[in-house]
Amino acid sequence: MPSEPKGKYTNSALRAGDQDPYPQRLVGEFIGTVVSNRSVNDEYKHLILDVHEHALNAYAGQMFHLLCPSPDDEEVWMRRPMSVYRVDRQAGQVEFLYKVEGRGTRGIATLAPGDDFNLAGPLGVGFKLQQGWNNIVVLGRGVGLATLAPLSQLAAERGIGVTAILSARNPAVVMSKELFEGLGARTITVVDSDGSSAIENVEKIIEALIAEGKADAFFTCGSNRLLKLMQRLGKKHNIPGQVAMEQIMVCGFGACYVCMRTFEVDGQRVLRRVCRDGPVFNMQEAVGW
Amino acid sequence: MVDLSVKIGDITLQNPVTPASGAFSWEYNDVIDLNRLGGLVAKTICREPRLGNPTPRMAETEGGIIQSIGLPGKGIEYFVAHIVPEYAKFKPPLIVSVSSESIEDFAALAAELSVPDVDVIEANISCPTRNSTGGNFAMHEGYTRDCIQAMRAKTKKPLWVKLSPNAGDIVSIAKAAEDAGADCLVIANTFLSLKIRTDNFRPALGNKFGGLVSPALKPIILRMVYQVAKVVKIPIVGIGGVTKAEDVVEYMLAGASAVGVGYAGFRNPTALITIIEDLAAWCNERGIKKVAELIGAVRDQDMEKDPLVAASAGV
Numbered sequence: 001m002p003s004e005p006k007g008k009y010t011n012s013a014l015r016a017g018d019q020d021p022y023p024q025r026l027v028g029e030f031i032g033t034v035v036s037n038r039s040v041n042d043e044y045k046h047l048i049l050d051v052h053e054h055a056l057n058a059y060a061g062q063m064f065h066l067l068c069p070s071p072d073d074e075e076v077w078m079r080r081p082m083s084v085y086r087v088d089r090q091a092g093q094v095e096f097l098y099k100v101e102g103r104g105t106r107g108i109a110t111l112a113p114g115d116d117f118n119l120a121g122p123l124g125v126g127f128k129l130q131q132g133w134n135n136i137v138v139l140g141r142g143v144g145l146a147t148l149a150p151l152s153q154l155a156a157e158r159g160i161g162v163t164a165i166l167s168a169r170n171p172a173v174v175m176s177k178e179l180f181e182g183l184g185a186r187t188i189t190v191v192d193s194d195g196s197s198a199i200e201n202v203e204k205i206i207e208a209l210i211a212e213g214k215a216d217a218f219f220t221c222g223s224n225r226l227l228k229l230m231q232r233l234g235k236k237h238n239i240p241g242q243v244a245m246e247q248i249m250v251c252g253f254g255a256c257y258v259c260m261r262t263f264e265v266d267g268q269r270v271l272r273r274v275c276r277d278g279p280v281f282n283m284q285e286a287v288g289w
Numbered sequence: 290m291v292d293l294s295v296k297i298g299d300i301t302l303q304n305p306v307t308p309a310s311g312a313f314s315w316e317y318n319d320v321i322d323l324n325r326l327g328g329l330v331a332k333t334i335c336r337e338p339r340l341g342n343p344t345p346r347m348a349e350t351e352g353g354i355i356q357s358i359g360l361p362g363k364g365i366e367y368f369v370a371h372i373v374p375e376y377a378k379f380k381p382p383l384i385v386s387v388s389s390e391s392i393e394d395f396a397a398l399a400a401e402l403s404v405p406d407v408d409v410i411e412a413n414i415s416c417p418t419r420n421s422t423g424g425n426f427a428m429h430e431g432y433t434r435d436c437i438q439a440m441r442a443k444t445k446k447p448l449w450v451k452l453s454p455n456a457g458d459i460v461s462i463a464k465a466a467e468d469a470g471a472d473c474l475v476i477a478n479t480f481l482s483l484k485i486r487t488d489n490f491r492p493a494l495g496n497k498f499g500g501l502v503s504p505a506l507k508p509i510i511l512r513m514v515y516q517v518a519k520v521v522k523i524p525i526v527g528i529g530g531v532t533k534a535e536d537v538v539e540y541m542l543a544g545a546s547a548v549g550v551g552y553a554g555f556r557n558p559t560a561l562i563t564i565i566e567d568l569a570a571w572c573n574e575r576g577i578k579k580v581a582e583l584i585g586a587v588r589d590q591d592m593e594k595d596p597l598v599a600a601s602a603g604v
Contacts, residue, residue, distance in 0.1 A: 011566070012321075012559035027320040029559040067556065077349050078555060120320065120558050248345050250354070250555050255314035255332065257361050258346045271340055271361070276316065 013118060014052040016092060027121060027253070028054045034115040035093060037108075041173055044143070045109055046085070047096045049117060055094055058084045060150035061126025061244055061280040064094070065252040067118035071106035080104035081249045081259075083147040083279065084122065086179070094119075097146035097175065123252050124279050127151050127242055129158055133216040136160060137209055138185070139202070139230060141167035144222015145175040147244045151219055152183040163214055165190060165205060167197045167226065199229055206230075210237050217241060224288045231283055241283030247274040262287040291572040292579040293565070295327070295546045297524045298447050298472040300382050300409060302327035305537060305547035305580060306565050309528050310386035310411065310451070311358065312502075312551035315375040320558045323379045325565060327547055331368075331376060333386040333413045334402075336394060338364040342418075343495030348484050353503025353552060355482045357418050357496035360388055365401055373406050382408035384449065388416055390423040392432070396439035403444045410446050412437065412471075415453035415478035417500045427453035427462055427478070434465040441470030449526065451475040452517075454510060463517040475526045475549065476514050480506065502552050504530040511543050518544025518585060532560070534567035541583035 013029040014020060020028075032049035040046050058064070065079040080102075086095040100109045111117055127150075129136075136155060140148045145166055155162045162185035168174040170193040180187050188205060190197040209215045210233070218230045218241035227243055234241045249259040254276030261278070263270050263285040272278065293304035307328040308317075314332060315323065323329060341361030347354050362368065376383045385407045389395045395412065402410050414426040414436055421428035426436045427450075437450055450466040452459055454477040463474050479500025484493035492498075510529030518525055527540035528549035540548045553560040572580055593599040 012563040013557070022322050025320055027558070029320065029557060065558075074351065077353055078347070118557070248347055250347050250356070251312065251558075253314065253319060253558065254316040256312060256347075256356070256555070257332075257341055257358050258344075258356060260341070260344055260346070260361075 014054065016050050016052050018052060020052075020054060025054065027123060028052060029118065029120045030055050032094070032117045032119055034111045034113050034117055036113055037111045040097070040175070043099050043173055044175060045098055045100060047098065047108060047111065048093055049095070049119070050092055051094050051119070053092065055119070055121065056087055056089050056092065058087050058094060058122035059126050060084075060154045061124075061147065062122040063124050063279060064096075064119040064121035065123060065249070066104070066108065068104040068107035069110055071103055071110060076103055076107050078250055079120065079252065081123070081246070081252065081275065081279075083244065085146045085149055086153070087150070097143070097149070099143040120252060124275055125277065127154065127219065127244075127280050129154060129160060130217070133160055135214040136162055136217045136219060137206060137215045138162055138164040138219045139167070139206070139226050140164075140221050141223040141226055143175065144220070144244070147221040148219060149176040149179045152180045152185045155185075156183045161214065162186070163188065163209055165202060167191070167202070167223065169193065199225060202226070203229060203233065206233055210239070215239055218283060219243075220283065227283070227286060227288050231286070234283060242280050243283045243286050244280045245274055245278055245286065245289075249275050251275070261289070291569050291577060292581070293569060293572075295581050295584070297526070297546050300447055302547055303381065304565050304568070305541065306561055306568065307384070307526070307547055307549050308554060308561060309549035309551035310384075310413065312554055315379070317554075317558065318379070321562050324381065326381050326561060328381050328384050328409075329376050329379060330384045330411070330549065331372065331386060332362065333360050333388045333416070334362050334365055334368045335360050335388055336365050336398060338362065338367070345493065345495055348493035348499070350482075350484055350501070352505040353501060355484055355494060355499035355501050357494050357499035359418070359496060360416065365398060369401065369404060373404065377406040384409040384411050386411040386413045386451070388413040388419070388424055390419070392426070392436045392439050395436050396443045399440040399446075399448070400443040403446050407446060409449055410440070410444060411449040411451055411475060412440055413451050413478070415451050417453065417455055417479050417481040418496060418498055425453065427451070428456050430458075430462050430465045433462050434469045437466050437469035437471050447472045449473040449475050452477050454478065454513060454529075455481050459513050460516050460520055463521055467521045467523050471523060473524045473526060474517060474521065475528060476517060476545075477510055477529060504532050504552060506530045507536060507539070511539060514540060514545050515543040515587070531564070532556070534564050534571045537564060537568050538571065538583060541580070542585070542587040544585040544587070546581075546584050
């Protein structure tokens with residue numbers, strides 16, 4: 001009997017342990033297995049997946065394109081890009097920290113241990129640490145901190161000191177504090193509930209770090225307001241910076257030109273693809289959103 | 290071992306599975322081996338460098354997405370100098386899609402693209418968000434004929450013509466393209482669509498209208514391929530909703546010689562490879578030695594006409 005059509009048409013996707021027919025690949029389509037998918041607080045969940053070894057090449061700031069299960073009776077038609085939260089090469093696992101918000105992330109929230117989860121990646125250009133930087137300042141808000149968290153791992157491996165300023169609505173939803181601290185970063189929490197997250201206060205904190213010589217480079221994600229602040233201070237003190245950006249995305253490979261953001265380069269406005277030219281960009285060139 | 294190759298005029302494709310223009314670039318070599326594809330189809334190029342349309346350029350809808358990109362690119366000179374060489378690193382034939390707002394410029398571009406590493410010129414005369422008198426010539430029989438005649442006069446390269454599903458009578462437009470010298474018809478581009486957000490009452494796309502890309506389109510485009518195949522002698526590439534090997538088979542039975550895949554590659558970046566492998570397996574399981582035998586092999590001549598007899602048949 002002829003075989004029935006295969007339901008999900010993913011027989012070219014790699015599971016952990018599969019032999020790779022195209023080993024020179026930079027990017028894979030993988031079927032990961034859910035190890036855990038636990039709530040961190042009321043809004044955020046932490047997903048851990050067993051993956052094929054090729055997926056472990058992901059570094060800080062890079063993304064995976066996730067084929068999310070449906071949270072309801074409707075299909076989720078396109079993938080959702082998400083930056084990697086942690087890569088555990090020994091365990092063969094990649095991790096994501098996500099806010100349960102739209103249909104894609106609500107779908108991810110339904111995953112249970114043992115479930116298959118299709119992910120393509122790693123995609124894009126992540127964070128780069130330059131020679132000569134001894135101390136960096138990381139400033140993020142909300143789920144942007146999940147994107148910035150693996151920077152602390154990268155910096156720790158290079159012996160670079162990290163000060164992470166974590167901004168949130170209230171102390172209960174401050175993300176990734178333990179992960180930053182566990183890797184030796186100094187953390188400063190600022191929140192809306194006591195007014196400490198006000199731009200003027202964050203500016204004072206960063207100015208103090210600059211004065212201490214603790215700010216060789218800036219990194220940010222997740223807030224246009226904080227991006228503008230770091231751009232201003234970076235320009236004033238001639239401190240380089242990188243920003244991770246997001247945009248509605250389709251292909252993930254640079255082919256479809258959906259995920260465009262505006263940048264200003266030498267006085268000219270240009271469009272760049274978040275999926276392939278980014279998601280991490282030169283902070284001073286970003287126009288914001 | 291099944292022979293998956295198909296001929297489209299003088300061009301041989303090693304299998305009938307190609308990417309659809311706009312859903313592909315050489316950058317997919319990061320994830321799949323491009324040398325396994327039937328052809329390589331570059332994103333539509335225009336004469337001038339273009340930024341494209343305002344964002345958002347894509348919105349999800351029931352059954353797929355609508356998108357309006359606006360043909361961004363670095364222009365013809367950059368394309369020939371820098372992008373054609375990227376594709377030339379791979380073995381499958383290179384199909385270059387081209388668009389313009391005037392017939393004269395379409396013809397001039399055909400001449401300029403007639404360089405050794407370009408194997409096929411695909412006239413994208415059906416960009417759904419272009420005006421029907423300004424580049425979306427496939428909306429009209431007369432404009433289609435004039436545009437393809439003008440291009441034919443300027444190039445000896447195989448000339449494929451991408452038709453519009455938005456035209457009223459695609460069959461007569463297909464015939465006009467054939468008469469004007471097309472070597473192959475690509476059926477079809479995307480359906481002009483609109484989505485309005487109910488939260489802020491605004492169109493979901495920055496450009497307002499977009500093209501619908503969806504597996505749900507397959508029966509409609511398949512019908513068009515079938516109708517056109519009945520009246521033209523030149524080969525057809527079917528594009529619309531191909532997500533699996535059986536869809537390729539369906540298009541071939543309807544009369545297509547090859548297919549283009551867009552949506553499925555967005556969902557699964559390795560989809561084209563999966564489809565090629567599954568197509569070979571499908572043929573092997575049925576003892577089909579050459580996939581080309583499927584072209585136009587739909588059994589539509591001996592259909593039961595008596596409803597009483599038909600209804601008494603086993604199901």
